[in-house]
Amino acid sequence: MVKGYGPFGIAFSRFTPDQNDQSNWSKMHLPVKGIPKNWTNVEKAMARLNTWQLIYQNVIKGTVPRSWYVGYQQSSQLSLDDAQFSSQPIKCYVYLLRGFDQNKGRWLVMVDTNNNLDFSDETPFEAKVMKPGVMPDDISDARLITYQSYQKGKIVTARIPLVVKRMGNDLFFNFPQYARASFRQADEPMDLVITNGFNGLNYVGSTGIAQQPRWFWQKKIDNNDLTETSDVITLGGRKYKNKGVNTYTNTLQLEALSSDYTDYSLRTGRPFRPFTAHEFTTGHPISLSSFKGKYVFVDFWETGCVPCVSALPTLKKLYQGLDKSRFEFLGIVGNDTAERLQVFLKKYDVKWPQVLSIDKNGLIGQYHITAYPTSVLLDPSGQVVAVDLSMEKLDAKLKELNR
Known part of the structure; x- marks a missing residue:
């Protein structure tokens, strides 16, 4: 572990005060003492260093139900081994306070x-x-x-840096620490740097890796050059899948792939994984080859996603203006029921093809979608040419391609 931000882009988490809303998250909050008596408007927040450890120890304690823990794993497309977590409660969090000091007339923070x-x-x-x-x-x-x-079966006490900043009336924080890992391949050293967005020890499902910059002018690594969890990195001419960091063994896990492995990905320049499914409205078979020769905007969304719904009027307008012989839209819907999706599509008069993915092994799982909306624009050969374009940028890109 290395103190600082290293060659990575910097990210912060927002200070979100603990809520007493009877949710499972709020049940895991702990009482604190020693709050200054001259402080008013006091807010406290738990910054989670290892979210899955926190949940597991609260399951063992009986604070939250195991069914929620298992369900949360499934919704996050994870299958975690309980043996990597301590059944004895450990300090896998840290508390922050914010309040107005009446004596000094200022907003102050304590950690x-x-x-x-x-x-x-x-x-x-x-x-x-x-x-x-x-x-x-x-x-x-x-x-x-x-x-x-x-x-490795032992509780280890250590220290990690924490930074707190203010922007307007909001507080933000992060843990400025990244990691390095090395191994040898055919006597050639492979030096890697690893980030989780400066989110403490929360590496599960959030591990970005890249080769250590070798030259003094290579100071930063662009986010587009990071290999995220389940993506493929080429090292010394050999392909490896990033399997993430295991905090129990304190190792980066790479899976060696065969030389003929096709690196399907949602990243720019990579081929989009082929699929076969059934179009939701008609029930007709649909596949990636159905769109061969066309630019395809693939939108992973759900009916309960506010940004997804907000984008619909713009998407409808863009779709209406497209040459359907050269362009197509495809919606892949997760976390929904057939009944709800049917009502929704009729209400909003959505015309482009839709696929409902409700099985954890369905398309949402195959493409490792963890947030909505997620979108990619494919070229006629099925390669990704853009990722998560804003509506304005999507409009501009489609107009550019439609010339």
């Missing part, structure tokens, strides 16, 4: 750096300001947090 759930031994501070669109790489204000992890 439970020693993780004892007591803020009486902590020092308040004013979070440094960051400007919109500017991700500061200064970590001189980082605070070292004591936490615990479970490695």
Whole structure:
């Protein structure tokens, strides 16, 4: 593990105050003490260092039901081994406080750096300001947090840096730490750098890897050059699938692939994985080859996704103006029922083909979709030419291709 942001783009998490809404998440929150008496409008927030460890230890404790834990894994397309988690509660989180100091007339922040759930031994501070669109790489204000992890059957105590910044009235934080890993292939050293978006120890399903930049001018790695979990990276002429970081063994896991392996991916320049399914409205067979020779906008969405629904009027307008001999849209719908989707498509008068993916082994799972909306634009050969275009950029791109 290496302190700092290294060659990666910087990301922050928003300070979200604990809510007493009787949800399973709120049941896992813990009481704290030592809040300054001269503070008003106090908010506390748990920053999760290892989300799955936190859930598991609360299952063992009986705070949340195992059925929810299992269901959450399935919805995240994961199958975790309980043996990699400690059944004894460990400090896989840290608490932050925000409040208005009446004596100083300022909003201040406190961090439970020693993780004892007591803020009486902590020092308040004013979070440094960051400007919109500017991700500061200064970590001189980082605070070292004591936490615990479970490695190879033992509880390990360590420290990790935490940075808190302010933008307007909102607080943001991250853990400026990334990882390095090395191995040898045919006597050639392979040095890799690893990030999870500076999200503590939350590597499950969120592990981006790249080769360590070799030259002094290669200071940053573009996000598009990161190999995410389940994607393929080529090292020394050999292909490997990124299987993510195992925090129990403290290892990066790579799966060696055969030389003839086709690297299907949702990344720009990669071939889109072929599929066969049934179009929802007609029941007719549909496949990627059905669109051969056309540009295809593939939209992974669900009816309960607010941004997905908000984009529909624009998508309908764009679809109406397309030359259908050269362009097509395809919706792949997850986390829905046939009844709900049928009513929705009729209500919004959606005309382009749709596929309902309700099986965990269906298209949503095959393409490793974890967030909605997710979209790709394919060229006539089935290769990805753009990913997650905004409606404005999609409009511009379609007009460019339609000339």
